[in-house]
Amino acid sequence: MTAIETWGIATLRRLTLAIGLSALAGCGASDKSDLACLENQNFPVAAYDAVEVACPSLDYQLTVPETCENGGCGVILDIHGGTMDARVEDAGTNLSALGKDAIAFGASTPYIVIQPSEPSGIWSEAGTDDQNVLDFMQSVVNVFNADTNRIHMGGFSQGSSMTWRFICNYTDTFASFAPIAGVNPNDQGNIGCDLPRTPILFVNGLLDPFAIYAFEATPVLATVRETIGAANLEELTLGEGDKHTHISLTGNGYLFEHISHDSIGLVGGHCIPGGTSVLGCSGSFAYGEEALKFYIEHPKP
Secondary structure: OOHHHHHHHHHHHHHHHHHHHHHHHHOOOOOOOOOHHHHOOOOOOOOEEEEEEEOOOOEEEEEEOHHHHHOOOEEEEEEOOOOOOHHHHHHHHOHHHHHHOHHHHOOOOOEEEEEEEOOOOOOOOOOOOHHHHHHHHHHHHHHOOOOOOOEEEEEEOHHHHHHHHHHHHOHHHOOEEEEEOOOOOOOOOOOOOOOOOOOEEEEEEOOOOOOOOOOOHHHHHHHHHHHHOOOOOEEEEEEEOOOEEEEEEEEOOEEEEEEEEOOOEOOEOOOEEOOOOOOEEOOOOOHHHHHHHHHHHOOOO
């Protein structure tokens, strides 16, 4: 088969899928859950990049690497912050591209990446959007026969707050988490539940004017140390740069990593290191890459 024929077949498959996905914009007023958005559609499974899927409650940017059509890929949920959307989040984390290139980072397969958008740009702090996000993720897992031992989640700012709610409410569904810049806006420094043994990488800026380090990260680290217990705690420095420090707190079955940084962007330290969006900032590490490596290293046992 010639290169032109190969290109033509691949293009046709993508166009066929795009036609099927165009129907998703009207998933149906009778569909009360985003769970139905993929499962009730009859379209061929094929590779596509950053397709916009409109569901009854939320919109989603969905990136499925070509090899994932055969099943067995991991899944990454990447949640935007307030006033943002999926495209801005992806410019900050670069996870749609990183998920496709995950094998180069040591993964066994690429990752499907789900980046939801709240139409108003603001997530409900009461958690009313959470079930819709979970439903759509479960639908993606079912449609693409994803590896349920490699489902991961992270998010920035309000997306970090949602990630912490998932840590508390749906931790058994996920293999690991990587929230950045925020914990619980209604009770700063309180994660909202007993610390689970699911691996967590938490990133927070030392100069963040919104997720203030002393009110957010410091209490969380104290909770982690107290939960593990002084007799069981092993604390290590995993890496350092001119703008960040990466530590791990482990023991008694817990695994918690933390990256503190002093990078500055347009909104001070409330930014995504390594990102190119308006909320990105330069630094000595890239959040998206560190999150991906953490996910790869921490599937379910």
